[in-house]
Amino acid sequence: MELFINQVLAGIATGAIYACMALAVVMIYQAIDHLNFAQGEMAMFSTFISWQLMQWGVPYWWAFLLTLAFSFAGGILIERLLFKPLAKAPLLTNVAGFIALFAIVNSVAGLTWDFTIKQYPTPFGSSPFLGSQLISTHQAGMIGVTIGLLILLYIFFQFTRIGLAMRAAASLPESARLVGINTSWMIALGWGMATAIGAIAGMLIAPVVFLEPNMMGGVLIYGFAAAVLGGLTSPLGAVVGGFLVGVFENLAGTYIPGVGNELKLPIALALIITVLVLKPAGLFGRPIVKRV
Amino acid sequence: MSAIEEVANEAPAVEAVPKRAMTLGYGTSLVVLGLLVIAPVFMKNFIVFQLTMVLIYALAVLALNILTGGSGQFSLGQSAFYAVGAYTSAILMEHVGMNYALTLPIAGIICFGFGFLFGQPALRLSGVYLALATFALAVAMPQLLKLGVFEHWTGGVQGLVVTKPDAPFGLPISQDKWLYYFTLVVSIAIYIFSINLLKSRSGRAFMAIRDNEIAASAMGIDVALYKTLAFGVSAGITGVAGGLGAIAVQFVAPDGYTITLAISLFLGMVVGGVGWLPGSIVGSAFIIFVPNIAEGISKGLSGAVFGVLLFLVIFLVPHGARQVAIVAQQLIGKLKKG
Numbered sequence: 001m002e003l004f005i006n007q008v009l010a011g012i013a014t015g016a017i018y019a020c021m022a023l024a025v026v027m028i029y030q031a032i033d034h035l036n037f038a039q040g041e042m043a044m045f046s047t048f049i050s051w052q053l054m055q056w057g058v059p060y061w062w063a064f065l066l067t068l069a070f071s072f073a074g075g076i077l078i079e080r081l082l083f084k085p086l087a088k089a090p091l092l093t094n095v096a097g098f099i100a101l102f103a104i105v106n107s108v109a110g111l112t113w114d115f116t117i118k119q120y121p122t123p124f125g126s127s128p129f130l131g132s133q134l135i136s137t138h139q140a141g142m143i144g145v146t147i148g149l150l151i152l153l154y155i156f157f158q159f160t161r162i163g164l165a166m167r168a169a170a171s172l173p174e175s176a177r178l179v180g181i182n183t184s185w186m187i188a189l190g191w192g193m194a195t196a197i198g199a200i201a202g203m204l205i206a207p208v209v210f211l212e213p214n215m216m217g218g219v220l221i222y223g224f225a226a227a228v229l230g231g232l233t234s235p236l237g238a239v240v241g242g243f244l245v246g247v248f249e250n251l252a253g254t255y256i257p258g259v260g261n262e263l264k265l266p267i268a269l270a271l272i273i274t275v276l277v278l279k280p281a282g283l284f285g286r287p288i289v290k291r292v
Numbered sequence: 293m294s295a296i297e298e299v300a301n302e303a304p305a306v307e308a309v310p311k312r313a314m315t316l317g318y319g320t321s322l323v324v325l326g327l328l329v330i331a332p333v334f335m336k337n338f339i340v341f342q343l344t345m346v347l348i349y350a351l352a353v354l355a356l357n358i359l360t361g362g363s364g365q366f367s368l369g370q371s372a373f374y375a376v377g378a379y380t381s382a383i384l385m386e387h388v389g390m391n392y393a394l395t396l397p398i399a400g401i402i403c404f405g406f407g408f409l410f411g412q413p414a415l416r417l418s419g420v421y422l423a424l425a426t427f428a429l430a431v432a433m434p435q436l437l438k439l440g441v442f443e444h445w446t447g448g449v450q451g452l453v454v455t456k457p458d459a460p461f462g463l464p465i466s467q468d469k470w471l472y473y474f475t476l477v478v479s480i481a482i483y484i485f486s487i488n489l490l491k492s493r494s495g496r497a498f499m500a501i502r503d504n505e506i507a508a509s510a511m512g513i514d515v516a517l518y519k520t521l522a523f524g525v526s527a528g529i530t531g532v533a534g535g536l537g538a539i540a541v542q543f544v545a546p547d548g549y550t551i552t553l554a555i556s557l558f559l560g561m562v563v564g565g566v567g568w569l570p571g572s573i574v575g576s577a578f579i580i581f582v583p584n585i586a587e588g589i590s591k592g593l594s595g596a597v598f599g600v601l602l603f604l605v606i607f608l609v610p611h612g613a614r615q616v617a618i619v620a621q622q623l624i625g626k627l628k629k630g
Binding site: 029034082085089090092093095096097099101103104106107108110111124141221224225228233250252263265266269270272273276277280 | 311346360366401416418421423424425427428431432435436442553559561563564566592593594595596597598599601602603606607610611
């Protein structure tokens with residue numbers, strides 16, 4: 001029983017990473033109806049920016065805020081320059097665009113900061129949390145930040161005019177335009193916010209997985225899986241999905257013989273596909289009603 | 293805009309390509325074929341090998357094109373079927389001692405079965421959800437190939453070495469050139485099969501599903517059957533390509549069939565033009581040669597150069613090589629009139 005509780009706790013701790021990433025994925029999916037394959041690389045780049053700022057002597061929280069501002073602006077810039085012109089192009093062309101962006105960001109980061117592994121500081125400290133050996137204060141902080149972020153997003157989308165406008169632009173763009181919402185800028189805003197959330201995810205993950213250009217590869221897959229599991233239309237679903245994936249992955253690795261570390265990812269993905277086959281819109285997603 | 297627009301927004305992810313626009317005309321096809329037949333005569337063996345790989349990847353891209361351009365389903369998991377085909381050929385050749393040419397149909401049939409079975413659960417998924425499911429398949433495949441249970445057959449992490457076939461009947465050409473012509477014949481056969489498939493009753497059913505699934509089912513098309521069938525055919529062709537790939541490269545190992553391969557094939561389809569079968573070979577050439585060019589321009593930034601080139605292609609011709617072909621056709625038409 002103790003082993004079980006320990007594994008669940010450790011799963012929740014890694015789940016917080018996935019939840020953060022999934023939140024960013026859902027943000028951008030809401031805005032533009034695409035999965036952004038370059039999301040992880042963008043988060044990695046933001047994390048490197050904050051690291052560079054700290055190398056230059058900027059204190060942690062200032063670097064954190066500056067990076068958020070930079071990422072927000074960067075996200076909007078990428079949308080304006082690269083993806084706005086592609087808005088009318090076929091969906092698959094857009095996906096190719098994301099892959100191209102992935103290659104560019106990864107390569108530029110590799111050339112600027114090289115591929116050696118770097119330490120990244122944590123603002124919460126790394127001592128054990130409340131005497132537990134499995135979950136450190138950093139991981140507890142991560143869970144706290146993820147939940148805080150979720151509450152902020154909820155307030156933003158539920159109670160602010162601009163949040164309402166963004167939701168309107170996402171669900172019925174033509175009608176939203178008719179009531180005077182600038183849908184094009186709402187999409188850009190979605191990109192900005194998603195990039196900023198990705199940056200938070202990156203900065204929280206970096207102390208755990210260490211900083212290097214390929215650090216997000218695995219995390220993004222789990223982030224996608226979590227987002228799809230929770231339902232791509234629901235930020236709450238993304239967070240719950242993230243924690244579920246983390247816990248399941250740990251339990252499968254412990255209790256299913258022959259899984260070990262190698263097969264953890266395939267098993268987690270297999271679970272998600274099973275869930276999707278039973279409930280195609282994800283756990284918290286709205287089922288999409290089709291009409292001819 | 294009107295309500296009609298809104299409905300159109302939800303319409304299929306893949307742009308409809310009319311049946312006639314899916315292929316080249318007879319004349320153009322013959323010219324391309326002639327070039328493909330003559331090309332290796334003047335080339336070094338290494339370039340012939342690369343051309344063989346272009347043909348092989350073109351087959352895999354063609355298979356994806358039948359799935360996506362034909363029936364409107366995504367797949368990021370083609371590398372898994374490619375791997376199954378490659379391993380089937382390699383195991384049959386090395387452990388059973390079968391002739392290389394005979395292993396290909398078997399690889400195709402086995403992959404058809406895999407694809408058909410995978411299509412069953414995939415039926416309930418669409419769009420990004422299907423993309424994730426197939427993606428999961430691609431991620432899992434290299435891990436499964438490494439499993440200790442199959443190690444006796446697959447060679448585990450080490451992989452298997454495959455012997456390269458000699459030209460038969462004592463023909464005086466090199467192994468590379470023989471393999472090129474062999475691949476060319478297989479490719480042409482599959483290309484003709486694909487065209488006929490898409491023109492057949494089943495092909496029309498695929499396209500009806502692609503354009504509007506609900507309308508298709510209302511017309512009495514068995515949507516479940518044709519969607520899984522499209523998966524099966526696509527996987528089968530990819531399996532044959534995988535088998536050919538194993539013979540050409542003379543080596544199979546789990547790390548040769550990662551998600552990167554699946555993404556490459558996907559890019560090949562987009563660059564070639566979704567739903568335009570001759571585009572497969574253009575797309576395949578793109579994914580084989582452009583990374584090399586990028587490496588040549590800048591070693592450290594090869595990824596960035598590749599990305600920028602890809603952006604250039606999708607900005608200038610968002611519909612891929614098909615768009616170029618249409619423009620060229622119109623130009624030739626004007627010249628003829630003028």
